[in-house]
Amino acid sequence: MNAPIVKLGRTASFVLLLFLPLPIVVIGATSFAAAGYLRFPPGELSLRWYAEAATDPRWIEAFLTSLGIAAVVAVLVTAIAFAGAYACHRLRPRWLPAFELAVMSPLFFPHAALGVALVNVLAMAGYLGTATGIVIAHIVCTLPFAWRPIVVALQKIDGEIVEAASLLGADERRIALGIALPLARSGLVTALLFSFIISFDEVTVTMFLTGPQVTTLPVQIYAFIQENASPVLAAISTATVVVTLLVVMLLERLIGLEFFVAHDPA
Amino acid sequence: MRGATSAPQSLGWLLLPALLVLALFLGSVALLFFHAFWGKDGFSLVYFRQILDRADYHEVFLRTVSIASIVSIAAAVLAYPIAWLLWRLPRWRNLLLVIVLVPWLVSLVVRTYGWLVILGPKGFLNETLKWAGVIQSPLPLIFNDLGVVIGLTHVLMPFAVISTLSVLLQIDNRLEEASESLGAGGFETWRRVVLPLSLPGVFTGLSITFLTSMGAIVTPILLGGIRQKMAGTQIYQEVVYNFNMSKASAWAICLLLLSALGLALLRAAEAALVPKADR
Numbered sequence: 001m002n003a004p005i006v007k008l009g010r011t012a013s014f015v016l017l018l019f020l021p022l023p024i025v026v027i028g029a030t031s032f033a034a035a036g037y038l039r040f041p042p043g044e045l046s047l048r049w050y051a052e053a054a055t056d057p058r059w060i061e062a063f064l065t066s067l068g069i070a071a072v073v074a075v076l077v078t079a080i081a082f083a084g085a086y087a088c089h090r091l092r093p094r095w096l097p098a099f100e101l102a103v104m105s106p107l108f109f110p111h112a113a114l115g116v117a118l119v120n121v122l123a124m125a126g127y128l129g130t131a132t133g134i135v136i137a138h139i140v141c142t143l144p145f146a147w148r149p150i151v152v153a154l155q156k157i158d159g160e161i162v163e164a165a166s167l168l169g170a171d172e173r174r175i176a177l178g179i180a181l182p183l184a185r186s187g188l189v190t191a192l193l194f195s196f197i198i199s200f201d202e203v204t205v206t207m208f209l210t211g212p213q214v215t216t217l218p219v220q221i222y223a224f225i226q227e228n229a230s231p232v233l234a235a236i237s238t239a240t241v242v243v244t245l246l247v248v249m250l251l252e253r254l255i256g257l258e259f260f261v262a263h264d265p266a
Numbered sequence: 267m268r269g270a271t272s273a274p275q276s277l278g279w280l281l282l283p284a285l286l287v288l289a290l291f292l293g294s295v296a297l298l299f300f301h302a303f304w305g306k307d308g309f310s311l312v313y314f315r316q317i318l319d320r321a322d323y324h325e326v327f328l329r330t331v332s333i334a335s336i337v338s339i340a341a342a343v344l345a346y347p348i349a350w351l352l353w354r355l356p357r358w359r360n361l362l363l364v365i366v367l368v369p370w371l372v373s374l375v376v377r378t379y380g381w382l383v384i385l386g387p388k389g390f391l392n393e394t395l396k397w398a399g400v401i402q403s404p405l406p407l408i409f410n411d412l413g414v415v416i417g418l419t420h421v422l423m424p425f426a427v428i429s430t431l432s433v434l435l436q437i438d439n440r441l442e443e444a445s446e447s448l449g450a451g452g453f454e455t456w457r458r459v460v461l462p463l464s465l466p467g468v469f470t471g472l473s474i475t476f477l478t479s480m481g482a483i484v485t486p487i488l489l490g491g492i493r494q495k496m497a498g499t500q501i502y503q504e505v506v507y508n509f510n511m512s513k514a515s516a517w518a519i520c521l522l523l524l525s526a527l528g529l530a531l532l533r534a535a536e537a538a539l540v541p542k543a544d545r
Contacts, residue, residue: 005452009350017348019344020366020420022380024380027383037383037390079283084280103284109522112502113521116515116517119514203374204484208506222488225382237376241376249364261428
């Protein structure tokens with residue numbers, strides 16, 4: 001092996017890797033700078049931007065709205081995905097490949113197009129600018145992400161267990177809720193946390209759907225950047241990073257992160 | 267769970283919620299076409315004709331496709347070494363994966379704001395360079411196409427890392443050992459064995475990052491400014507400020523068509539570059 005080249009490649013790759021969290025780190029550093037902007041050499045530290053954010057009802061409301069919407073979306077989409085994926089798994093309909101392609105199809109839509117499409121349908125239903133509308137839109141956007149891990153988890157269940165339960169007299173409800181549900185929990189937890197974080201951080205589609213009554217944290221951050229880029233934004237942004245980091249770490253603890261780099265069997 | 271005792275058809279009811287979501291999505295796409303082709307006075311192609319006629323609109327679409335192409339290729343090239351690093355360091359992979367996943371999952375408005383703080387006229391980079399005496403006046407790093415390309419490339423890199431890494435992890439270790447025992451060096455092994463095998467992952471990353479940058483709104487508006495329009499920013503303006511759903515829908519359909527064309531080209535390129543046995 002030509003070691004120097006490999007070593008050089010490794011160092012360069014590491015530098016590139018550190019480039020990924022760079023803007024987040026910069027925002028985090030800014031949020032603690034008393035001056036409100038980052039400079040070199042660094043100035044005095046302070047928590048004033050956090051205090052300002054925490055006492056502004058607009059930010060509290062947007063933060064709670066985003067958490068609430070993300071929680072509702074995560075639970076609903078995981079339930080929808082489990083029910084659907086379980087039925088597909090047991091019934092193995094002939095049209096399964098077409099159905100799965102349809103489930104995945106929102107992934108092939110550029111977000112701007114998806115946003116317009118959802119505005120059209122939500123406006124017709126009278127849900128534009130409401131939390132319900134945002135929840136519906138997020139369910140459409142996150143279903144592909146919740147579907148995949150659940151299908152993978154269901155495929156890992158040993159068929160003989162189901163067979164045995166069935167022979168011992170378990171009815172379908174018992175098989176679904178007593179056997180498949182607990183055995184597929186790695187997929188369920190992944191779907192739950194993954195869809196939570198996507199919903200919590202989504203901005204491009206959501207910005208079409210917010211209104212005077214309801215807005216989410218990322219959309220409000222966007223609006224404030226355009227109006228006045230106050231350093232409070234750095235504190236708020238850091239708070240969203242912390243939420244995201246916590247969820248990723250929770251997923252790592254509970255299930256592991258292998259799902260993200262598992263090869264897609266489809 | 268395959269081969270379980272014959273499941274009753276009544277389980278089909280469980281599909282209902284997912285079917286409802288699908289119906290909603292397909293319904294919204296149908297409405298998109300309806301709005302685009304149906305104006306106040308019935309069937310109309312006026313918004314498509316407008317796109318075909320106006321040179322400034324051509325420019326917007328051209329910029330969108332160019333930026334999406336540059337960004338997806340840049341993201342693929344820059345992400346490859348990171349994926350390779352994670353693949354080579356199995357013991358550190360989980361920690362390094364968190365460094366990739368968190369920036370991927372953090373809201374893109376936050377990541378874009380970070381670039382604003384770094385690259386802005388009074389941003390960290392310009393102020394530092396001024397302090398060091400390298401420059402006199404700030405470099406114009408944002409409110410132009412360069413800012414959009416930097417921001418979007420960074421926003422999309424994590425996904426390219428993940429898709430490349432997932433394919434690298436499929437490679438049988440013995441192939442590398444065989445290559446090296448036959449006398450190939452580390453670089454040679456990478457070029458002739460690892461790289462061809464990992465191309466499908468690179469292409470998956472290219473497809474998704476191309477699609478995402480075609481439909482981007484937030485990063486182009488914040489880092490490109492109002493004048494450097496992309497299709498997504500134009501669509502957003504039509505919906506939110508002009509309430510012109512028909513025009514926005516027509517634009518969205520053009521965006522969809524261009525994206526599909528890009529994906530078809532990528533697929534053709536993959537078919538040409540990746541040997542059949544590897545797919």
